[in-house]
Amino acid sequence: MELSSPLIVASGPASHDVRQIRIAEEKGFGAVVLKTVCSAKYDEMRYWPRPRYKLLDWDKQIAGRSKQFTLYSYEQGYSGRLEDYWKFVEICKKKTKIPIIGSAFAGVPEDWVDLASHIEQSGADAVELDISSPHRPGSLEFETTFVAAIKAVVGAVKIPVLAKLALGPDVLSQCLIAQDCGAAAVTLCNRLRGIDIDIESHRPILHGYYGGVGGPWAKYYNFGYVAEAAGKLKIQISATGGVMTSEDVIKYVLLGASTVQILSVIMVNGWDSASTINSGILSYLNRKNLKSLDEIRGNAVDHLTSPEEIVRWSGESKKGPRNEWD
Amino acid sequence: MNGIKKKYKGLDPLPPDFVRIHAPLAFVVEEDCIGCDRCIPICFFDALVMVDKPEHKYKRVALVDLANCTGCGLCFEACPTDAFIWVPDKSNGGPISRSASAMTNGII
Ligand SMILES: Cc1cc2nc3c(=O)[nH]c(=O)nc-3n(C[C@H](O)[C@H](O)[C@H](O)COP(=O)(O)O)c2cc1C
Ligand code: SF4
Ligand code: SF4
Numbered sequence: 001m002e003l004s005s006p007l008i009v010a011s012g013p014a015s016h017d018v019r020q021i022r023i024a025e026e027k028g029f030g031a032v033v034l035k036t037v038c039s040a041k042y043d044e045m046r047y048w049p050r051p052r053y054k055l056l057d058w059d060k061q062i063a064g065r066s067k068q069f070t071l072y073s074y075e076q077g078y079s080g081r082l083e084d085y086w087k088f089v090e091i092c093k094k095k096t097k098i099p100i101i102g103s104a105f106a107g108v109p110e111d112w113v114d115l116a117s118h119i120e121q122s123g124a125d126a127v128e129l130d131i132s133s134p135h136r137p138g139s140l141e142f143e144t145t146f147v148a149a150i151k152a153v154v155g156a157v158k159i160p161v162l163a164k165l166a167l168g169p170d171v172l173s174q175c176l177i178a179q180d181c182g183a184a185a186v187t188l189c190n191r192l193r194g195i196d197i198d199i200e201s202h203r204p205i206l207h208g209y210y211g212g213v214g215g216p217w218a219k220y221y222n223f224g225y226v227a228e229a230a231g232k233l234k235i236q237i238s239a240t241g242g243v244m245t246s247e248d249v250i251k252y253v254l255l256g257a258s259t260v261q262i263l264s265v266i267m268v269n270g271w272d273s274a275s276t277i278n279s280g281i282l283s284y285l286n287r288k289n290l291k292s293l294d295e296i297r298g299n300a301v302d303h304l305t306s307p308e309e310i311v312r313w314s315g316e317s318k319k320g321p322r323n324e325w326d
Numbered sequence: 327m328n329g330i331k332k333k334y335k336g337l338d339p340l341p342p343d344f345v346r347i348h349a350p351l352a353f354v355v356e357e358d359c360i361g362c363d364r365c366i367p368i369c370f371f372d373a374l375v376m377v378d379k380p381e382h383k384y385k386r387v388a389l390v391d392l393a394n395c396t397g398c399g400l401c402f403e404a405c406p407t408d409a410f411i412w413v414p415d416k417s418n419g420g421p422i423s424r425s426a427s428a429m430t431n432g433i434i
Binding site: 017048049050055058075206207268271 | 334336337339340341345349350367368370371372396397398399400402403405406
């Protein structure tokens with residue numbers, strides 16, 4: 001799949017309806033990952049609490065210019081029925097020219113295959129599996145929910161399969177497993193689960209349960225995961241998390257990402273943030289005399305040193321001003 | 327906003343009191359709207375439009391299309407004057423009940 005821009009709309013509320021996909025195309029996105037559809041077993045996930053979003057640590061005076069905020073949310077699957085989703089994919093394909101990536105969430109492998117096959121039959125160019133296992137209770141399910149699911153889907157569809165992973169200490173090993181299972185790419189990484197509390201009422205905010213948390217700060221963890229994976233993986237990496245500016249996109253590419261998925265920045269700064277980011281990338285390319293980001297992909301990973309090579313000096317001496325030694 | 331208005335506080339931490347009985351919808355208090363357009367791009371469900379209002383101080387105000395509003399809350403955070411309040415959707419049946427398992431799984 002060739003994309004006109006490395007920028008992709010990440011799965012979520014900005015890719016829930018056809019008109020948004022047309023806007024995404026107009027604004028210069030290279031592709032769109034549609035809002036995740038959930039298998040019938042998770043039908044409840046089409047219904048959302050109200051309200052379901054909150055911007056924490058958000059400075060209203062400077063709105064989206066704030067670089068320190070957390071978008072707290074509890075919004076699960078695509079809100080229509082399964083049939084609506086297949087039709088959604090079809091219409092998106094008819095009305096736009098950019099690649100359409102369907103997104104699925106299920107439990108058992110048969111259900112993953114069912115969703116992915118329908119997405120393929122509806123005309124999608126690829127399918128992303130929202131397989132972020134830390135959202136599920138118990139890592140014992142890893143074999144069925146992760147390994148078996150990816151293998152089954154890869155065996156059942158011809159379109160490329162992306163596995164979207166969750167942040168965590170085992171990202172790298174999950175990437176390698178996804179690669180072994182035949183995934184065409186990994187998407188690193190979904191948001192974290194967290195919680196915020198109202199200290200007046202002692203209750204968790206909004207719907208009263210854990211929520212998804214993310215924000216500009218999240219990129220620093222994710223830069224690390226992308227770098228680690230880029231050094232070891234043969235398949236592509238689609239990076240997602242915390243992008244606010246063109247610099248963030250360039251950093252992900254320098255760390256080895258092929259594409260970069262964004263969402264929160266669209267939510268807080270509007271669709272024009274795509275044009276701003278794209279023109280930022282262009283002026284960087286001009287300034288550095290580059291034809292495309294392909295020329296610099298992964299360069300920062302090559303500059304990673306190793307713990308053995310880090311230049312080290314002694315710390316404070318025993319007679320230092322903070323010590324009481326004799 | 328439960329009747330108390332502080333400067334630029336945005337969305338309350340907890341849903342409105344009536345959330346268990348009626349679905350909350352966003353509503354613009356026209357006197358508080360300064361016609362700044364900031365809430366328009368943040369609504370992903372095309373539930374917000376600017377309408378001309380010649381008699382209003384700022385000549386135009388935001389209006390929530392109640393049929394499209396999903397009650398997400400983001401417009402509350404976008405508004406510099408806290409012009410948004412929750413109103414109950416009395417036409418909507420009761421809330422959808424969910425199984426306990428749905429609460430432990432899922433995309434967040
Ligand atoms: C409100 C909201 C809803 C989301 N819904 C989904 C979803 O349905 N499926 C999915 O794979 N990721 C979902 N995500 C995660 C995003 O696709 C994206 O990976 C993540 O937000 C990190 O990118 P960002 O920091 O640019 O927002 C959602 C994120 C947010 C904020
Ligand atoms: S609550 Fe959400 S859906 Fe309703 S008007 Fe506000 S931003 Fe739009
Ligand atoms: S953000 Fe608030 S003040 Fe501005 S147009 Fe919308 S409702 Fe009116």
